[in-house]
Amino acid sequence: MKDSNEWVRQPMVDKAADEIVAARGCTPAEVTPYRVAKHLGCEPNGALYANVRDWRRRRQDEMGLAAIDMPAGAETEFRAMLEKLTTEATDHFVRTVRILGTDLDRTAALRIADAERRRVEAESETAEILDLCQNAESDLAAAHAKVGLLEDALAQAQRREDMLRGRLEQRDADAAKLGTTTEPVKVAAADGTAAPSRPDTMDADAPVQ
Template identity: 40%
Template structure:
């Protein structure tokens, strides 16, 4: 249902009168304000009467216009012109549509190309980062291996240090003992007998006697 503010407008009255005239196949003067009011669903007030009169007057003037008959072939010629114009317009429309489509495709392709370039750049950066990570992992493994080697060398050096420390302590003990002996000998000196004054030992005396006996027992040939 139409809004109340749209009931009394002239275009609504004109449309209602044209519909009634077409449905009843009657002249404009035969259409009443009451019929138009019923068609519009409102009361036949003075506004409806005024607009119905205005509609009827305009439609009667239009019907009084002289009808001109078209010459033979005019309709066909007009149809041909319309057809050719339609064909040209259609061709122009197709060209325009293709141009618009190409422009839209190009416009849409530009962001795609830019996105592809950004994706390729991102892939390049990712590959570079991956190579850096691989090198860092290799360097880390090498560093771990070197640390392990240094730990082994340090453990061996500690063992050597303990051995040297033990040897040093042993030498210190021996040096202390030697020092103690030297101090003890210095505190208790031993008398030394000169070689010319020393008495021959029993073994030296027996050896001297044996040598003399051998000299006396030699044969004559040996003495000569």
């Protein structure tokens, strides 16, 4: 074999390793420096090992991660598990929506009941106010009627007062006339009896008819 330090370079190692993979149908990890050296007809050394490792790294990077064989039935189990999780998640979502819907309905019903209660209270208060207004109107009408009666009674009292005042003034006038026209009282008779008074003489204190 030839000395690899003299003529073996990286391109020759890459070509030899690729040919081995193609011929054997193996992976880059299965290609050893010894096989590459044998394929090239040279002795394996440190430089050849380094070149093979570099080739192996580059080929593995090109291939990406190696495929992982999936156990039989794993895909079916995974799909079944995924479907179960989907069903459970859907059921949970539906239950949550129904609970929220029930809560919303309950809240709406409470709000409606509260609004109805406040409406009834407002109508009751309005009825009470109307009753108070009607009672106040009735009391006001009764007061007006009473005032009318009092005014009539006052007018009658004033008329009676005026009538009495007129009669009193007439009496005073008549008394004054009588006081100036009355004749002197006759002297008593000798036998001690009083002389009768004139029939047309009136007592000044007599009430006016």
